[in-house]
Amino acid sequence: MxxxxxxxxxxxxxxxxxxxxxxxxxxxxxxxxxxxxxxxxxxxxxxxxxxxxxxxxxxxxxxxxxxxxxxxxxxxxxxxxxxxxxxxxxxxxxxxxxxxxxxxxxxxxxxxxxxxxxxxxxxxxxxxxxxxxxxxxxxxxxxxxxxxxxxxxxxxLAPPVWVESAGKSIEDLARRMRQLLLHIGEELGSQVPVDRAAARLHEARRLDHDIAQVDAALRQAEDSVRLNPRVKEGLLYRVVLRTGLDTLEICTVILRVMTRTLTDLAKQRTDEPLFSQDVADALKDLLTHLAAAVESFAVLVTTQVSANAEEAESRLASELAKAQASRDRVAQLLLRRVQEHPRQWQLHGALLAEIDRILDELDMEQRSKRLMEELDRSTREKRERFPFLRKLRRWARGEGRKSASAS
Known part of the structure; x- marks a missing residue:
């Protein structure tokens, strides 16, 4: 039974x-x-x-x-x-x-x-x-x-709102990005076989391909808040999640390029560690904070409760500050090592540039600016698409009657 x-x-x-x-x-x-x-x-x-x-x-x-x-x-x-x-x-x-x-x-x-x-x-x-x-x-x-x-x-019987399921998809993507960054950081101080470095590259490519599935879940969530009487701020939900996924998508592309850089470095250093121990330790610390920042960013864009959002924002700001400090330390160490041993200096510079791009994408000021731009664009498109509704709304507020009486 x-x-x-x-x-x-x-x-x-x-x-x-x-x-x-x-x-x-x-x-x-x-x-x-x-x-x-x-x-x-x-x-x-x-x-x-x-x-x-x-x-x-x-x-x-x-x-x-x-x-x-x-x-x-x-x-x-x-x-x-x-x-x-x-x-x-x-x-x-x-x-x-x-x-x-x-x-x-x-x-x-x-x-x-x-x-x-x-x-x-x-x-x-x-x-x-x-x-x-x-x-x-x-x-x-x-x-x-x-x-x-x-x-x-x-x-x-209004259908459910799929914002939560889309948020879980975004957080799952961020967690996998975090795991990949942590795995990369653990291997930098050892001799990495080319096939293992290539496996990390394929893992990054899979993350890039999985964006399509997360995007499908997000499109379903965007449709679920349109015309739904249970949702009061549908536009805000759509913009917050969409811009958050766009940022993570850019980060996955940069992460794929980063793993390609490390694969090229592994091909050049088949019988020695990728980096000296001090550089490897500094890079590991940097990637650890970067991984935590990626996860905190995903939590921030998917959190609906203001108190939790403030906590996620504070955690993201802390991790980004630590990552930036670690980045400056790594830059000094890499510069010193390249001056002593200039082999594959271009790969060192490429790796540092890729980390900088991820930090720029996760920057909170950059995100606030992007959110405002998207909200303005969406509002403007809505006004241009439905001018009659805008005029009707203004008339209901009394603006149209005031202008008529003034003339």
Whole structure:
């Protein structure tokens, strides 16, 4: 008996998981749409309604609205094409091919997005029945029912906000960057085989590739706060997370270049340590503080509570100050060593420059400036995109009436 209940208990524990939420929401919306269609449609089994609801109900409210509009548009266009063809020709092999070409072509023109295939599918399904007109309008009705249920479902049961899951993805990326920096620091004072240095390079490349997955989670979070009645500062959430991920993305690129520099150095020093012990110890201390700064930065951009944000900001400032002090010490040691032994001096300089770039990206003043620029840009784009809403808002505040009375 406990074994039977284990999957149910696991499902309950994962109730906030996007896959579980999407499954439950889609099933509920499809069932409701089918029940409503049974009452309103003349078809004995109006499966188009639950199918439409299944496709319309997405994880976020914003995606549901945009998907629902394109879905209904694609079905209606396909039905109208089928009605037009049925008045001219019957169902033959050449008319089927012609209607598919026409449906796909018109689908691209009416901008139904990923539902362009649905235009042709709707046209073929309607054209293949005997009572074209009756079936066509029943299909339109069922589509409208399914889309309406899907939209209403997300309006009355607002989908969850995925900011927390996106934040966890960003923090996970930062933790892996931290681990890589710590591993690099531990190896600088020893003789590093080329294959091990190359393995660190491949690890950095994987981090760079994983940015795409984190970006997908962030796009879902950005959609989840758009038009969501439960979110009051959606723009701020989007800008904070997006600029934070942009910074980490730049840091992963720099980290990949850094590991490439160390790989080139390992190829030149196959029988000796990469650095002398004093330089290696200073570099290890620098990379340790740099790793802690990367993690603190991720915590700062993903923290929602102001008290925790202040703590993360203080910790980041402390780690950046320690890293900068260690960087100055490393620069002096590297300069002295290069003057004594100028072999591969360019790689030493490249390594120091790459560390400087990461410190510049994590700088708090730089981040504040970037945040303000992005907020200003987003606000400006919103005003330019919806000028009527801006005028309406000004009129509601009384600004428009004051200017009118003054004139």
């Amino acid at each position: 406990p074994d039977v209940l284990d999957p149910v208990a696991d499902l309950v524990k994962r109730r906030s998981d996007p896959v579980v939420v999407q499954t439950l929401r889609s099933a509920a919306a499809a069932t409701i749409a089918y029940v409503v269609a049974l009452k309103l449609s003349k078809e004995p089994a109006p499966l188009t309604a639950p199918l439409t609801a299944l496709l319309v109900v997405q994880v976020t409210l914003y995606a549901t609205l945009t998907t629902g509009i394109r879905r209904v548009n694609s079905v209606v266009v396909g039905v109208l094409i089928a009605i037009g063809f049925s008045a001219l020709v019957g169902l033959t092999w050449w008319s089927l091919g012609l209607i598919i070409i026409a449906a796909l072509t018109i689908g691209y023109f009416v901008r139904v997005g990923e539902f362009v295939q649905e235009v042709a599918i709707s046209a073929m399904l309607v054209l293949g029945v005997t009572r074209v007109a009756t079936t066509a309008w029943d299909r339109v009705l069922e589509t409208l029912i399914g889309a309406g249920v899907g939209l209403a479902f997300n309006f009355f």
